[in-house]
Amino acid sequence: MTIDRHDVTVTVNGTQYQRTVESRLLLSDFLRHDLLLAGTHVGCEHGVCGACTVIVDGAAVRSCLMFAAQVDGRDITTVEGLAPDREHLHPLQESMRDCHGLQCGYCTPGILMTMKVFLEETPSPDEAQIREALSGNLCRCTGYQHIVQAMQLAAERLRKPQS
Amino acid sequence: MSTRSFGAPVRRNEDARLLSGQALFVDDVELPGMVYAAFLRSNLAHARIRSIDISAARARDGVIAVYTAADLGAYWAPGPLLVPPPPIEDTIFNQRTQVPLAKDKVRHVGEPLAVVFAQSRYLAEDALGDIAVELDPLPAVVGLEKAVNGASATVHDDVHGNIAAHVWQGRGDYASARAKADHVVARRFHYDHGASSPIETRGIVANWDARANQLTIWDTTQAPVFLRNGLAGMLGLSERQVRVIAPFVGGGFGPKIMLFYPEEVVIPWAAMKLNRPIKWIEDRLEHFFATTHERGQTHDAEIALAADGRILGIKDVFLHDTGAYNPYGLTVPINSQCTLLGPYVVPNYDSTFTAVFTNKPIVTPYRGAGRQHGVFVVERLLDIAAHELKIDRAEIRRRNLIPPDAFPYNNEIIYQDFAPLSYDSGNYEPILDKALEMIGYRNFIADEQKRLRAQGRHVGVGIACYVEGTGIGPYEGAKVQVQSNGKVNVATGIGTQGQGHFTVFAQIVADQLGVEVGDVDVVTGDTDQFYWGAGTFASRGAVVAGNAVNEAAKAVRQKILKLAAEHFECAEEDLEIANGEVSVVGVPGQSVKLGALALAANPMRGAVKPGTEPGLESTQYFGPPGGATASGVHAMIVEVDPQTFSLNVLKYVVVHDCGTVINPLILAGQIHGGVAQGIGNAYYEQLVFDDDGQLLNASLADYLLPTSLEVPRMEIAHTVTPSPLNPLGIKGAGEAGAIPVGPLFAQAIEDALGLLDRNVELNEIPLSPGRLFELTAKLR
Numbered sequence: 001m002t003i004d005r006h007d008v009t010v011t012v013n014g015t016q017y018q019r020t021v022e023s024r025l026l027l028s029d030f031l032r033h034d035l036l037l038a039g040t041h042v043g044c045e046h047g048v049c050g051a052c053t054v055i056v057d058g059a060a061v062r063s064c065l066m067f068a069a070q071v072d073g074r075d076i077t078t079v080e081g082l083a084p085d086r087e088h089l090h091p092l093q094e095s096m097r098d099c100h101g102l103q104c105g106y107c108t109p110g111i112l113m114t115m116k117v118f119l120e121e122t123p124s125p126d127e128a129q130i131r132e133a134l135s136g137n138l139c140r141c142t143g144y145q146h147i148v149q150a151m152q153l154a155a156e157r158l159r160k161p162q163s
Numbered sequence: 164m165s166t167r168s169f170g171a172p173v174r175r176n177e178d179a180r181l182l183s184g185q186a187l188f189v190d191d192v193e194l195p196g197m198v199y200a201a202f203l204r205s206n207l208a209h210a211r212i213r214s215i216d217i218s219a220a221r222a223r224d225g226v227i228a229v230y231t232a233a234d235l236g237a238y239w240a241p242g243p244l245l246v247p248p249p250p251i252e253d254t255i256f257n258q259r260t261q262v263p264l265a266k267d268k269v270r271h272v273g274e275p276l277a278v279v280f281a282q283s284r285y286l287a288e289d290a291l292g293d294i295a296v297e298l299d300p301l302p303a304v305v306g307l308e309k310a311v312n313g314a315s316a317t318v319h320d321d322v323h324g325n326i327a328a329h330v331w332q333g334r335g336d337y338a339s340a341r342a343k344a345d346h347v348v349a350r351r352f353h354y355d356h357g358a359s360s361p362i363e364t365r366g367i368v369a370n371w372d373a374r375a376n377q378l379t380i381w382d383t384t385q386a387p388v389f390l391r392n393g394l395a396g397m398l399g400l401s402e403r404q405v406r407v408i409a410p411f412v413g414g415g416f417g418p419k420i421m422l423f424y425p426e427e428v429v430i431p432w433a434a435m436k437l438n439r440p441i442k443w444i445e446d447r448l449e450h451f452f453a454t455t456h457e458r459g460q461t462h463d464a465e466i467a468l469a470a471d472g473r474i475l476g477i478k479d480v481f482l483h484d485t486g487a488y489n490p491y492g493l494t495v496p497i498n499s500q501c502t503l504l505g506p507y508v509v510p511n512y513d514s515t516f517t518a519v520f521t522n523k524p525i526v527t528p529y530r531g532a533g534r535q536h537g538v539f540v541v542e543r544l545l546d547i548a549a550h551e552l553k554i555d556r557a558e559i560r561r562r563n564l565i566p567p568d569a570f571p572y573n574n575e576i577i578y579q580d581f582a583p584l585s586y587d588s589g590n591y592e593p594i595l596d597k598a599l600e601m602i603g604y605r606n607f608i609a610d611e612q613k614r615l616r617a618q619g620r621h622v623g624v625g626i627a628c629y630v631e632g633t634g635i636g637p638y639e640g641a642k643v644q645v646q647s648n649g650k651v652n653v654a655t656g657i658g659t660q661g662q663g664h665f666t667v668f669a670q671i672v673a674d675q676l677g678v679e680v681g682d683v684d685v686v687t688g689d690t691d692q693f694y695w696g697a698g699t700f701a702s703r704g705a706v707v708a709g710n711a712v713n714e715a716a717k718a719v720r721q722k723i724l725k726l727a728a729e730h731f732e733c734a735e736e737d738l739e740i741a742n743g744e745v746s747v748v749g750v751p752g753q754s755v756k757l758g759a760l761a762l763a764a765n766p767m768r769g770a771v772k773p774g775t776e777p778g779l780e781s782t783q784y785f786g787p788p789g790g791a792t793a794s795g796v797h798a799m800i801v802e803v804d805p806q807t808f809s810l811n812v813l814k815y816v817v818v819h820d821c822g823t824v825i826n827p828l829i830l831a832g833q834i835h836g837g838v839a840q841g842i843g844n845a846y847y848e849q850l851v852f853d854d855d856g857q858l859l860n861a862s863l864a865d866y867l868l869p870t871s872l873e874v875p876r877m878e879i880a881h882t883v884t885p886s887p888l889n890p891l892g893i894k895g896a897g898e899a900g901a902i903p904v905g906p907l908f909a910q911a912i913e914d915a916l917g918l919l920d921r922n923v924e925l926n927e928i929p930l931s932p933g934r935l936f937e938l939t940a941k942l943r
Contacts, residue, residue, distance in 0.1 A: 032190070039183070039184015043413075044862075045446060046862055049447075083183050089179065089182060102182065102661075103662070104361070104362075104412065104660050105177070105178070105181030106414060107362045107413075112182070130871075132871075138870065139362070140359075140416070140839075141414055142832055142835055143835030143874050144839065146835065148876075
């Protein structure tokens with residue numbers, strides 16, 4: 001079998017990376033194992049659970065359903081790029097902590113990335129909208145109730161300028 | 164103590180790392196020279212192995228090794244029996260445990276046949292396709308009744324009738340009770356449980372350091388200590404040479420307590436043989452076959468009652484699907500047998516079960532661990548009895564509750580922990596009352612439901628009671644140590660999979676030692692940090708390890724006071740510990756930081772008094788005399804679309820008593836999550852096997868985990884009946900949420916559609932829109 005390789009230049013969390021990748025390499029594996037950004041988790045590798053969700057050029061996408069070769073020239077944000085710095089959490093993260101929106105925490109990075117895009121597009125969501133937006137991310141621990149509360153709190157915090 | 168964190172909704176210590184992508188999970192371990200494993204698994208449920216040709220796979224570029232059972236040599240052995248049968252007279256138990264790689268025969272789809280080690284996971288999976296396997300198919304053993312009545316093949320050639328176990332337990336004299344009964348209800352019930360499906364599948368990394376003679380294993384296990392001890396024995400190493408780390412684990416729910424999975428046996432052995440670090444991560448498809456399930460039971464049950472609805476006795480005969488092997492003994496069916504008794508006085512009980520080998524994946528405990536099967540049977544029997552006797556559903560339950568003055572209440576049968584099934588404490592009627600009040604039961608039945616029916620809406624109410632045996636022994640331990648920086652370290656042998664142990668144990672210590680919760684650093688699941696322990700299962704972490712932490716913290720508190728009293732030359736009674744320091748009461752300025760005391764407790768030079776132990780440190784163990792019994796009531800109002808049978812849960816209420824509460828926020832999370840899994844089990848999740856033993860829906864697109872749209876908002880309330888079996892008075896809460904949801908759904912859907920009046924009963928779980936359509940066919 002001849003192995004088909006591609007040169008990829010991609011910006012992840014503000015840092016530019018240049019790599020040569022096999023055409024079949026999943027974006028999730030590329031982020032986790034090539035770039036060592038292991039905060040993006042893999043739950044099903046068939047696009048259902050949403051744990052591997054990252055933001056590519058402003059859209060929340062499942063990194064297990066993309067190839068690394070497809071992100072040449074793109075801008076990606078992963079969970080590692082969410083907090084402003086090491087000492088502070090993003091309001092989404094802070095709200096999840098305040099509301100006990102995570103237990104094992106494995107699905108959490110995907111939920112954060114999905115909801116970041118959602119709250120940018122829908123800054124004042126009602127509960128039904130939050131539940132609809134969240135329904136593509138499976139969580140097996142929380143029963144979602146505290147996540148929904150966390151998103152209500154996060155939306156409120158994001159609407160106010162940070163003091 | 165100035166402020167108490169015990170009982171407060173404290174934010175979790177572990178969250179910052181988890182939220183920022185900095186927490187270590189097994190698949191995050193990266194080591195130089197890592198080799199990646201992939202397993203070739205049987206695609207037939209039952210077959211004889213004619214040949215396995217691995218030569219082409221071995222020749223592929225990037226492949227380092229390929230092994231079959233033959234390569235394991237003397238290392239190949241069936242796994243141990245983890246839980247022997249409890250001492251119940253006349254028990255039949257046929258032990259047949261799983262093997263590392265199949266030899267001669269395969270007994271379920273997904274059983275491993277060979278393993279490939281390669282330079283990447285992609286290459287390892289490529290090489291699986293190079294392996295040529297010849298299997299001679301055998302008829303699959305799938306249905307439970309056919310399996311035992313001679314109509315099937317045999318899963319294990321020497322186990323006739325596929326009988327894995329046969330157990331009778333009972334009390335009183337059911338036959339006499341039945342003869343005196345005014346009313347008897349007899350029905351057949353089927354309860355199927357599904358796959359635990361944590362979002363993180365299983366995984367293992369093993370690293371053999373030949374220079375240090377040290378094997379390090381990162382494993383998604385709920386039982387790191389037993390894994391270390393077992394692997395050390397198998398590999399001919401001393402326990403000291405093996406370190407097992409269960410780092411952050413992405414959900415467990417039971418199946419990760421199972422050991423030794425074939426991969427857990429093969430990967431560490433291969434890491435030593437190849438002298439390379441090896442990683443294996445289960446994929447989602449494998450998870451459906453290679454990780455244990457919980458599954459079906461079929462009960463033929465009857466209840467004998469007096470005319471006023473009082474239970475005179477219950478008889479139950481059931482079949483339990485144990486899958487292809489039974490390494491976990493009888494825990495699941497014994498839980499079903501015991502938990503059927505619920506919060507009720509059942510003076511006469513006659514229960515027999517037969518555990519059955521089938522050509523399906525192994526059955527071990529999954530959240531609830533068979534308890535919900537029993538709860539389904541008794542709750543359905545009561546619903547049907549109430550209907551036939553024209554007694555209100557809540558009232559028939561109330562009349563049978565164990566009265567508060569009857570505790571400890573001995574059910575006179577043996578529980579899964581080998582101790583008599585004795586409820587330590589409880590007060591059940593206020594729980595029922597509170598649930599009825601919160602759901603608005605009387606108003607709904609008398610008024611609301613009729614009004615909605617008049618509008619053409621199909622809305623029903625359900626109410627279900629349960630108990631949960633929690634916090635069983637044998638024991639756990641903890642080490643508490645004040646550091647010279649003033650922070651406190653806690654180490655315990657259990658693993659953690661999201662239960663908040665890093666916070667609840669810190670709360671216990673914070674109160675004893677007068678420090679902030681955030682200044683207590685808890686380590687779980689690292690055998691080099693704490694040597695002994697059993698594991699995280701049976702809703703026991705907070706109860707058993709929590710009390711060990713409390714005992715150790717109390718001992719450290721005594722050491723702090725003793726040392727500070729010497730320091731200040733005062734009596735211990737004159738001291739208080741708060742805000743990270745010890746102060747002399749009423750003497751401003753007379754205080755010393757805990758960190759300074761910790762330094763002083765480890766002097767560099769000079770003499771100490773005979774018998775002095777260094778450091779502000781203590782290790783203590785706690786083992787309860789028996790399990791603590793939690794209890795609760797769930798109630799629900801649901802609307803059913805009579806055309807599509809889709810559900811809309813309008814209100815969901817949980818009233819729960821798990822004794823003293825450590826952290827209400829974390830407790831609420833445990834209950835929410837349990838209910839969500841219960842809802843999946845009741846209406847969405849079904850493992851569909853065909854007659855050949857093939858699982859037809861092994862993907863998350865086809866096996867439907869509930870999403871945020873299926874799980875409703877829940878209202879939770881607590882009553883508190885402390886357990887007398889541990890000093891903190893706590894009972895476990897991990898599984899309770901999942902236990903009564905099946906009967907609650909069946910009852911509420913029946914009520915919404917008025918099914919009992921039309922002679923349709925919902926006596927099986929899981930239900931689904933499609934299944935409801937079938938069950939109500941005769942009404943159309």
